[in-house]
Amino acid sequence: MIGLLLVLPAAAITREEALDNAAAYAMHEWTASSANRYAECSADYESDYDPGTYTGLPYDWGGYVTLAEFDAGLAAGDGAGSHSWHGILECTVGVDCSGFLSKVWDVGHYSTSSFHETTHDIDWDDIQRADAVNDPGSHVVMYTHLSEGGWPVYYEASGGANKVHFNSDGGWSYLSGYQPIRLDGIEDGGSSGTPSAPIEIEAFPYSDVRWTAGAATDDIDSYSCAPDTDESGPEVYYRFSAPTGGRLQVVVSDTSEVDVDVHVLTAPRSDACLDRDDVSVDVVVPAGEVWVVIDSYVGSREFPGPFVLTADFTPEEEAEEVDTGPAEDTGPDTDDEGAGGDGRDQGGGAPRAEVRDAGEKRGGCGCATPLPGSPLPFVLLAGLLAAGWRRRAHGTVDCP
Amino acid sequence: MLLFAPWLFAGEPAPSASFEPLQPAPGSSSELVLGWDRVGHHPGGPESAAFGPGWLAIGPGGAWAVWDVVNLRVVGSFGSVVAPSVDGIAFAPDGDLLLLQGRTLWRWDGDRAESIRVPGLVPPGSGLEVWGGVAMGVDVLGNGHPIAMVDAGALGAVSGPSLVEADPSVVLRSGVVWIDEEPVARGALAARRIGECALVEYGQRGAVSGRALVCADARWELPTGGAYRPTGWIAADGAGGYAWLDPRADGLHLVRVSR
Numbered sequence: 235m236i237g238l239l240l241v242l243p244a245a246a247i248t249r250e251e252a253l254d255n256a257a258a259y260a261m262h263e264w265t266a267s268s269a270n271r272y273a274e275c276s277a278d279y280e281s282d283y284d285p286g287t288y289t290g291l292p293y294d295w296g297g298y299v300t301l302a303e304f305d306a307g308l309a310a311g312d313g314a315g316s317h318s319w320h321g322i323l324e325c326t327v328g329v330d331c332s333g334f335l336s337k338v339w340d341v342g343h344y345s346t347s348s349f350h351e352t353t354h355d356i357d358w359d360d361i362q363r364a365d366a367v368n369d370p371g372s373h374v375v376m377y378t379h380l381s382e383g384g385w386p387v388y389y390e391a392s393g394g395a396n397k398v399h400f401n402s403d404g405g406w407s408y409l410s411g412y413q414p415i416r417l418d419g420i421e422d423g424g425s426s427g428t429p430s431a432p433i434e435i436e437a438f439p440y441s442d443v444r445w446t447a448g449a450a451t452d453d454i455d456s457y458s459c460a461p462d463t464d465e466s467g468p469e470v471y472y473r474f475s476a477p478t479g480g481r482l483q484v485v486v487s488d489t490s491e492v493d494v495d496v497h498v499l500t501a502p503r504s505d506a507c508l509d510r511d512d513v514s515v516d517v518v519v520p521a522g523e524v525w526v527v528i529d530s531y532v533g534s535r536e537f538p539g540p541f542v543l544t545a546d547f548t549p550e551e552e553a554e555e556v557d558t559g560p561a562e563d564t565g566p567d568t569d570d571e572g573a574g575g576d577g578r579d580q581g582g583g584a585p586r587a588e589v590r591d592a593g594e595k596r597g598g599c600g601c602a603t604p605l606p607g608s609p610l611p612f613v614l615l616a617g618l619l620a621a622g623w624r625r626r627a628h629g630t631v632d633c634p
Numbered sequence: 635m636l637l638f639a640p641w642l643f644a645g646e647p648a649p650s651a652s653f654e655p656l657q658p659a660p661g662s663s664s665e666l667v668l669g670w671d672r673v674g675h676h677p678g679g680p681e682s683a684a685f686g687p688g689w690l691a692i693g694p695g696g697a698w699a700v701w702d703v704v705n706l707r708v709v710g711s712f713g714s715v716v717a718p719s720v721d722g723i724a725f726a727p728d729g730d731l732l733l734l735q736g737r738t739l740w741r742w743d744g745d746r747a748e749s750i751r752v753p754g755l756v757p758p759g760s761g762l763e764v765w766g767g768v769a770m771g772v773d774v775l776g777n778g779h780p781i782a783m784v785d786a787g788a789l790g791a792v793s794g795p796s797l798v799e800a801d802p803s804v805v806l807r808s809g810v811v812w813i814d815e816e817p818v819a820r821g822a823l824a825a826r827r828i829g830e831c832a833l834v835e836y837g838q839r840g841a842v843s844g845r846a847l848v849c850a851d852a853r854w855e856l857p858t859g860g861a862y863r864p865t866g867w868i869a870a871d872g873a874g875g876y877a878w879l880d881p882r883a884d885g886l887h888l889v890r891v892s893r
Contacts (some may be wrong), residue, residue: 409839
């Protein structure tokens with residue numbers, strides 16, 4: 235028995251598990267500090283990432299890390315991401331295209347030129363979610379689905395985008411000359427998001443991209459808050475623990491050929507429905523376990539497919555203090571905090587003016603001047619700008 | 635980290651361009667915007683996709699802006715702004731530059747910047763477009779999540795629907811139809827909405843032979859082949875004007891068309 239166990243291959247990954255892994259890399263929120271701007275092992279290196287909070291792991295040439303390893307590397311002061319012109323650096327952290335796919339498929343470390351050792355070629359007409367599209371020696375992406383108009387969508391770690399992201403822009407042009415490939419042994423199904431293994435919402439605002447078409451559960455066919463609506467298609471379960479009662483807002487985005495609906499429940503049962511809608515729910519929930527179920531509507535046919543879920547929660551005390559109606563924001567927030575704002579939600583600091591010469595309006599570079607209202611001293615700002623220009627040896631900027 | 639890989643020695647992609655020259659489409663005008671020594675760009679190399687510029691936006695009165703991802707700034711008709719991270723750029727109806735950066739939307743009028751916090755119901759990583767005076771975070775399915783009012787000279791809080799669904803008929807009019815729940819190309823491979831028109835690809839999967847901007851009343855051929863031209867290199871101004879970036883040997887050209 236022991237011998238048999240030793241020769242058994244590792245459990246094959248399922249398509250939905252691989253997609254979950256990819257989404258985790260694309261949606262991973264991380265914060266760069268000043269320590270992540272530089273790397274001890276390379277004097278020439280400077281990260282593209284200013285201090286700030288970002289979504290999606292940075293592109294890192296040669297990078298092959300788990301999310302935990304990435305977070306640990308950042309905390310240890312590794313440089314945030316790199317490009318091919320930096321060379322492979324031991325002191326930067328992130329993933330490149332093949333490192334990303336190797337991790338989300340949970341295989342060893344393969345390159346675009348060696349993926350053939352663990353995959354097989356397939357025809358374009360056979361491509362399915364979590365297959366990949368590869369150009370050996372160049373690039374590889376994980377295919378997810380076709381959007382409206384037959385436009386391909388895929389996850390990738392892109393040097394051009396400088397991060398792991400969900401690419402719905404590139405189209406088939408981007409994949410010209412590529413070969414679709416399938417991981418050997420990949421299995422269908424296996425989705426998380428079931429009543430026994432719900433997707434846990436651990437922080438707000440929350441966002442997720444998923445597919446009811448691949449959902450493993452099809453238990454609830456109608457809900458107590460809309461018993462006549464046929465929701466007999468597959469569904470995906472989310473759960474969070476509300477520390478107090480409060481206001482829960484959920485929005486689900488889909489496409490014209492997909493119809494998934496959002497339901498808020500106090501338990502994963504059809505009779506525990508607080509509210510539901512085709513697009514959005516804005517409901518007061520009690521303290522305790524709260525479930526969000528995205529279910530596929532059935533009319534003339536089933537309408538499962540991809541969706542984007544976003545959710546926000548306001549504890550009841552804050553909800554009482556902020557009487558802003560349905561608007562989520564708190565009004566204009568002029569730039570009185572200067573670069574970086576509150577630090578939590580800034581994607582890399584405030585834009586800073588480069589050009590102040592009203593007479594030079596086309597592609598010129600002028601002298602840096604602080605933005606009115608910004609407390610940043612001019613000298614500091616000018617210094618930041620000068621540092622920014624100097625570090626780009628591969629991009630000449632003819633500024634003084 | 636991988637300690638050794640042969641592609642390590644592939645080297646840095648040369649910063650020179652090797653694109654096929656493209657003649658401006660009839661009815662379009664081309665202007666040289668920036669030479670390759672003025673805007674950072676690496677054509678497709680070992681990282682595959684061309685690195686930079688990131689996004690194009692056009693606005694009223696001939697306004698334009700390009701995110702120079704190599705040099706981390708937005709350059710354009712207004713001057714330039716340092717911008718390390720950009721998820722999307724657009725113009726407000728009055729010509730102010732809008733810049734989506736993480737969970738902050740900035741508005742830049744040439745003299746000062748103001749910002750507003752992006753509502754929590756806007757997915758992170760959304761693109762930025764202006765629909766009817768409202769800045770929208772456009773998600774990966776093409777639907778709009780309202781961020782702020784931008785038509786009153788300043789950023790204003792939004793109210794009302796939390797999701798605005800894109801009009802699929804724009805894409806469907808471009809020549810792609812749905813049969814048996816699958817998109818089937820009728821003379822086209824795929825299409826994607828760009829404003830009130832569609833970006834259409836021709837050929838077959840794995841071998842795209844052409845791209846065009848297709849409107850109900852007009853059609854323009856776009857660059858294809860060679861280095862990657864992302865959708866981010868084509869933009870609509872919301873008033874019938876379109877533009878795209880055409881990389882040529884002498885630099886990055888902005889090609890404009892008006893319907």
